[in-house]
Amino acid sequence: MQQTQILAADDAGITCAAELLSAGQLVALPTETVYGLGGDARNDRAVAQIYQAKGRPSFNPLIAHVADIETAEKYVHFNEMAYEVARAFWPGPITLVLPLREDAGISPLVTAGLATLAVRIPAHPVARRLLRAFGGPVAAPSANPSGRVSPTRAQHVADGLSGRIAAVIDGGACAVGVESTILGLAHSPKEAPLLLRPGGVATEDIEALLGLKLQTGGDAAKPSAPGQLLSHYAPGAFVRLNAITAEPDEVLVGFGAVAGDLSLSPSGDLLEAAAQLFHLLREADILAQNRVASFGPQGDDRQGKIAFAPIPETGLGQAINDRLRRAAAPRP
Ligand code: TXA
Ligand code: MG
Numbered sequence: 001m002q003q004t005q006i007l008a009a010d011d012a013g014i015t016c017a018a019e020l021l022s023a024g025q026l027v028a029l030p031t032e033t034v035y036g037l038g039g040d041a042r043n044d045r046a047v048a049q050i051y052q053a054k055g056r057p058s059f060n061p062l063i064a065h066v067a068d069i070e071t072a073e074k075y076v077h078f079n080e081m082a083y084e085v086a087r088a089f090w091p092g093p094i095t096l097v098l099p100l101r102e103d104a105g106i107s108p109l110v111t112a113g114l115a116t117l118a119v120r121i122p123a124h125p126v127a128r129r130l131l132r133a134f135g136g137p138v139a140a141p142s143a144n145p146s147g148r149v150s151p152t153r154a155q156h157v158a159d160g161l162s163g164r165i166a167a168v169i170d171g172g173a174c175a176v177g178v179e180s181t182i183l184g185l186a187h188s189p190k191e192a193p194l195l196l197r198p199g200g201v202a203t204e205d206i207e208a209l210l211g212l213k214l215q216t217g218g219d220a221a222k223p224s225a226p227g228q229l230l231s232h233y234a235p236g237a238f239v240r241l242n243a244i245t246a247e248p249d250e251v252l253v254g255f256g257a258v259a260g261d262l263s264l265s266p267s268g269d270l271l272e273a274a275a276q277l278f279h280l281l282r283e284a285d286i287l288a289q290n291r292v293a294s295f296g297p298q299g300d301d302r303q304g305k306i307a308f309a310p311i312p313e314t315g316l317g318q319a320i321n322d323r324l325r326r327a328a329a330p331r332p
Contacts, residue, residue, distance in 0.1 A: 005167040006154060009126045013169055018133035020166045021046075026053060028143040028157045029130055030171025031122040033093045033179050033200050034150040035157045036065065036140030037165065038130075044275035047109040047139055051319055052271060053164040056146045058322040059277075061112040062139040063095050063180070064119050067131035072119045075104040075137060081193065081210065082185045088209050091123035093180040093200025108278035110139045113323075116186040126171035142179065143168070152177050176200045183214070191215070235281055236303055237288035239328040241321075243307035250305040251287045253280055258309035261287060270316040277320055281327065 007013035009030070017027045024046045026039045037053060039046035041064045051059060066072045069086055076098035078086070085096060100106065100117045111117055119137075122128065131138060142150035143157045143165075151157045154170035161168075181201040184194035195203060195214040207213055237251075246252035246260070254260025256268030262280055264273035288304025308324055311317045 004162045004165055007167050007169045009169055009171045014129050014133050017130050017167060017169050021134050025166035028165055028168035029127050030124050031127045032124045032174060033176045034152055034174055035143040037143035038138040038140040041110045041137035041139035042105050042107060044107045044109060047107045048271050048274035052316050053161055054146045057318045059112040059319050061114055062110050062141050064110060064117055064137040065122055065131060065140050066137050075101055075106055076117050076119055077101060089201050090121040093176050095120040095180045095182045097184045097186050099186050113278055120180055126169055235285045235306060235327050237285050238305045240307045241324055241328050242310045246307045250307040251284050253284050253308045255309040255311055260309060274316045274320055
């Protein structure tokens, strides 16, 4: 348990919060919608800690908060429609899902392995000052334990997360009180944007700006629409779970006492395992593909075999196992 500081929204408080974020610590910050649970979006461990603090049972993708459009352009590709929406509604309660840049340097835990990133420039003056002082992208889901209501006051954050995060900045009550609208703009520029979640910016206002009807039927909680899945994080190999030893043609990914060709965490630390997960999925896949060359093809479009050591179903282990079960599931 760590002591959670409540920081005042003054220069000293903002400076302290920016330093904590730079050091990989978690800071809850006020936005105009709800309080966010922030961590450096480029830091795998910090992002793993966000999931740990919230107790999320799966790696849902997170929103990256930035200070301005120039900063956002470092992480995602904008198209004309995205610029139009951004210029009209940012800073403000709308989030744009756009194609992730190859060189973004965003932790794959933020995107949960997707090829897209959700970005937002919040309007709350305290959030803006913190984002400018920090200078980088802040991954921030709502600052509540998983399954509880989103917090709109610093005290709500403290009630739910005290002892699990380094600090919360007290910026008073949130003005909007509902989460940001999420607009999917990552598909073909000829198609209308997809309303992934209604929120702080009214659908009608977006439609009036663009002069078209938004597509609906998307679900921000299940971003699996075609084109959203990042193939290089979905292993191309067959995946077997709960393996203590490997067959000769399998690449073994260890954990704790199970050593393996690679290890999610030799010391059996779930935070380290979560932080490494997407990187190791990719590395193991490359190793498995290389082994196929020597063992011959297997008659499926999947090639190679990866076996994962058992991961305890506690804390972050739940989200890790959820991801691994998806990797092991038969493909449609
Ligand atoms: O107002 C808000 O949006 C607040 C404040 C803190 O900014 N944040 C928030 O975050 O509501 P969260 O994590 O509770 O919700 C983020 C939503 C999730 O439903 C997630 O699935 C969706 O955004 N999302 C994130 N990245 C996505 C992506 N690449 N594609 C589709 N949906 C995505
Ligand atoms: Mg939430």
